[in-house]
Amino acid sequence: MVLKKYNINPDLALERQKCTFDIEEIINIFDGGKEKTSQRRKIEDVVLKSGLCHDDVPEECMSLKERYENAVRKSCFFSKLMKTELQEITGIEDFETPAIRRIADALFKDISPFLLHLGMFVPTIIGQCTSEQLMIWLPKALDLQIIGGYAQTELGHGTFIRGLETTATYDADTEEFVLHTPTLTAHKWWAGGLGKTINHCIVVAQLYTKGVCYGTHLFMVQIRDLDTHMPLPGIKVGEIGPRMGFSSADNGFLGFNNFRIPRNNMLMKHAQVQKDGTYVKPARHGKLTYQTMVFVRVTLVNEAAFNLSKAVTIAVRYSAVRRQSEMRPNEPEPQILDYPTQQHKLFIGIATAHAFQLTANWLWNTFKSVLSDMKKGDVGTLPELHALSSCLKAVCTSDAALLIEQCRYACGGHGYMLSSNLPYIYSFVAATRTYEGDYTILLLQTARFLVKAWEQAEAGKTVTPTVSYISRSLKGEKNSWRSTDEGIIKSFQAVAAGKIALCVKSIRDRMKSGLDYEDAWLLTTVQLVDAAEAHCRSVILETYCNEVRRLTKSSSDNVKIVMHQLVTLYLSYWTLQRTGDLLRYSSISEKDIDFMQRQYEELLQHIRPNAVALVDAFDLRDEILHSSLGAYDGRVYERLMEQAENNPMNAEPVNQSFHKYIKPLLQGKL
Ligand SMILES: CC/C=C\C/C=C\C/C=C\C/C=C\C/C=C\C/C=C\CCC(=O)SCCNC(=O)CCNC(=O)[C@H](O)C(C)(C)COP(=O)(O)OP(=O)(O)OC[C@H]1O[C@@H](n2cnc3c(N)ncnc32)[C@H](O)[C@@H]1OP(=O)(O)O
Numbered sequence: 001m002v003l004k005k006y007n008i009n010p011d012l013a014l015e016r017q018k019c020t021f022d023i024e025e026i027i028n029i030f031d032g033g034k035e036k037t038s039q040r041r042k043i044e045d046v047v048l049k050s051g052l053c054h055d056d057v058p059e060e061c062m063s064l065k066e067r068y069e070n071a072v073r074k075s076c077f078f079s080k081l082m083k084t085e086l087q088e089i090t091g092i093e094d095f096e097t098p099a100i101r102r103i104a105d106a107l108f109k110d111i112s113p114f115l116l117h118l119g120m121f122v123p124t125i126i127g128q129c130t131s132e133q134l135m136i137w138l139p140k141a142l143d144l145q146i147i148g149g150y151a152q153t154e155l156g157h158g159t160f161i162r163g164l165e166t167t168a169t170y171d172a173d174t175e176e177f178v179l180h181t182p183t184l185t186a187h188k189w190w191a192g193g194l195g196k197t198i199n200h201c202i203v204v205a206q207l208y209t210k211g212v213c214y215g216t217h218l219f220m221v222q223i224r225d226l227d228t229h230m231p232l233p234g235i236k237v238g239e240i241g242p243r244m245g246f247s248s249a250d251n252g253f254l255g256f257n258n259f260r261i262p263r264n265n266m267l268m269k270h271a272q273v274q275k276d277g278t279y280v281k282p283a284r285h286g287k288l289t290y291q292t293m294v295f296v297r298v299t300l301v302n303e304a305a306f307n308l309s310k311a312v313t314i315a316v317r318y319s320a321v322r323r324q325s326e327m328r329p330n331e332p333e334p335q336i337l338d339y340p341t342q343q344h345k346l347f348i349g350i351a352t353a354h355a356f357q358l359t360a361n362w363l364w365n366t367f368k369s370v371l372s373d374m375k376k377g378d379v380g381t382l383p384e385l386h387a388l389s390s391c392l393k394a395v396c397t398s399d400a401a402l403l404i405e406q407c408r409y410a411c412g413g414h415g416y417m418l419s420s421n422l423p424y425i426y427s428f429v430a431a432t433r434t435y436e437g438d439y440t441i442l443l444l445q446t447a448r449f450l451v452k453a454w455e456q457a458e459a460g461k462t463v464t465p466t467v468s469y470i471s472r473s474l475k476g477e478k479n480s481w482r483s484t485d486e487g488i489i490k491s492f493q494a495v496a497a498g499k500i501a502l503c504v505k506s507i508r509d510r511m512k513s514g515l516d517y518e519d520a521w522l523l524t525t526v527q528l529v530d531a532a533e534a535h536c537r538s539v540i541l542e543t544y545c546n547e548v549r550r551l552t553k554s555s556s557d558n559v560k561i562v563m564h565q566l567v568t569l570y571l572s573y574w575t576l577q578r579t580g581d582l583l584r585y586s587s588i589s590e591k592d593i594d595f596m597q598r599q600y601e602e603l604l605q606h607i608r609p610n611a612v613a614l615v616d617a618f619d620l621r622d623e624i625l626h627s628s629l630g631a632y633d634g635r636v637y638e639r640l641m642e643q644a645e646n647n648p649m650n651a652e653p654v655n656q657s658f659h660k661y662i663k664p665l666l667q668g669k670l
Pocket residue numbers: 075078079095100101104112114115116118119120150152153158159160161162192287290291293294296299300303382383386435436437438441445448449
């Protein structure tokens with residue numbers, strides 16, 4: 001749609017006058033510097049001027065088929081733009097550039113069918129291929145001569161990768177692998193782009209050679225003819241059907257009937273099958289084939305932050321424009337943003353978007369540093385990265401989904417309109433809580449690491465920095481509550497340590513009573529999930545505080561003040577959310593809790609004048625927000641009416657169903 005130009009709504013204009021800080025300074029902090037901001041805006045200008053974002057009718061009014069076809073059209077032209085103008089004008093060649101990710105949302109209100117090509121296919125080639133394989137597939141994939149996806153999940157198994165049923169059996173006579181789908185539940189299911197779009201696919205299958213199964217490995221498989229796009233003989237492929245979201249993309253199913261691929265199509269950076277069928281196992285770590293999943297989990301923390309920033313921008317701007325009820329008899333109706341309960345719903349969203357964005361950046365740097373260790377042959381830092389990326393992916397996507405839904409509640413009935421964009425944002429983020437490792441499963445992975453860390457610390461060994469609080473706790477350090485940043489973080493670490501200790505004790509007690517380790521673990525999993533979540537909270541709180549302190553060192557005082565107000569709000573919010581845990585594991589008193597409650601309520605008032613400016617500082621263009629409620633000019637009612645008038649349902653005054661059904665019904669002739 002072409003966005004109509006309106007004058008700024010007077011309430012929003014007034015809000016912007018109240019701002020106490022330089023918005024541009026905060027924008028630069030989150031972009032990573034002035035230059036990065038200007039580079040991002042340049043990219044956005046190119047894409048927005050390309051005309052690619054235009055839809056003749058609103059996306060939500062198209063049929064599923066039309067939405068898919070429209071998204072393919074845009075994906076193709078966007079890919080061309082990335083290869084040509086964006087590279088030439090900005091000098092950017094890197095698909096992972098956050099600016100590209102952000103502006104992609106101007107094209108796709110829902111999702112691109114090419115998402116998995118960039119999100120998983122290319123990263124898997126980079127992470128799992130030998131240098132010879134890389135030279136064959138990477139240039140083609142980057143140049144979009146081949147388009148791929150990642151087919152791991154099956155109809156019967158998603159979480160439990162070791163339980164996958166698809167087989168890849170090596171035939172030494174022909175030097176080929178035979179891919180086969182032995183059962184109904186072995187069909188690949190869910191892979192993005194697989195339904196209709198892609199011609200290649202990374203397939204995860206159980207490797208058999210010389211009669212022995214060596215577990216799951218990755219294979220590059222061409223599934224469609226490059227010219228006709230017809231499925232190749234031996235391939236059964238299609239779309240799995242309508243979903244809660246992801247409606248403009250195609251999630252697919254895939255079955256193999258003894259389908260042959262060359263030996264060299266096994267991705268052999270870590271494990272190999274030699275010509276004679278001899279298996280060479282990975283030299284360093286058994287789970288290196290899971291590396292793409294770790295990469296995506298890291299990027300999903302960024303997704304949580306970005307999507308939450310969109311939702312809270314929409315809800316805060318709307319709340320500044322919307323007037324409802326009265327605070328005192330006969331007074332004019334206030335902006336709903338003036339209600340403390342509304343501020344309580346929304347300001348935590350702003351603070352959380354900051355916390356997650358800074359944690360995402362920190363996690364990304366940790367990921368890069370672990371990759372560089374691994375390139376030198378050192379896999380020692382991988383378990384900690386796996387534990388961190390697992391819990392952060394789980395908690396950040398889960399919190400973001402809840403807060404996005406809260407933003408929708410904050411917009412009342414209008415938030416329920418698809419044109420608000422809140423339902424799209426929610427359904428996208430709700431899926432991220434499940435895919436790439438379900439919430440519970442990933443927290444249990446982190447719990448495994450925490451229990452091991454506890455045992456190591458007990459044995460007097462040094463543990464990694466993110467769990468060093470365990471050693472302190474084992475040395476008998478008692479928590480003394482202080483309502484400072486450091487004091488609160490320490491108390492949250494005491495909560496995590498207390499919960500891990502109880503898990504270890506529960507497992508040991510259960511084993512003493514005769515259970516084996518597996519059963520003792522299983523019966524403790526409710527507590528283990530809880531302990532991993534507590535650990536994750538302490539990591540987020542600490543990272544957020546440290547990063548704000550580091551990044552605002554040379555900022556103006558006013559920026560320091562407002563960024564720190566948000567940090568304090570975040571710490572107070574979580575203290576109040578977790579009073580039960582803190583009363584149990586720290587020395588917090590009822591008086592301290594009363595103080596924190598008052599501090600929290602005062603902070604809402606302090607932040608209130610800057611609320612609109614703070615969401616403006618996410619620097620999200622209207623074309624990215626796609627929202628009738630959240631546009632920069634605040635012309636909510638004009639846009640809602642505009643959308644209603646453009647609704648294809650209103651193209652004819654009387655719908656044909658009246659003549660076909662209602663009239664005969666009215667006349668008793670049906
Ligand atoms: C035009 C384009 C337009 C726009 C695009 C622009 C930009 C795009 C860029 C970004 C987009 C952003 C995001 C989206 C991208 C893609 C995502 C979309 C869809 C999702 C796709 C998927 O969902 S793929 C399928 C994912 N599946 C899973 O995650 C399954 C989860 N299950 C598991 O991971 C495992 O089964 C398990 C971990 C639960 C258990 O595994 P297993 O049984 O094998 O292991 P054990 O439990 O026995 O553990 C043994 C030891 O191994 C350790 N371990 C486990 N996993 C790992 C790991 N990954 N790394 C390291 N170590 C690991 C474990 O801890 C154990 O260690 P011990 O020391 O305790 O023995």
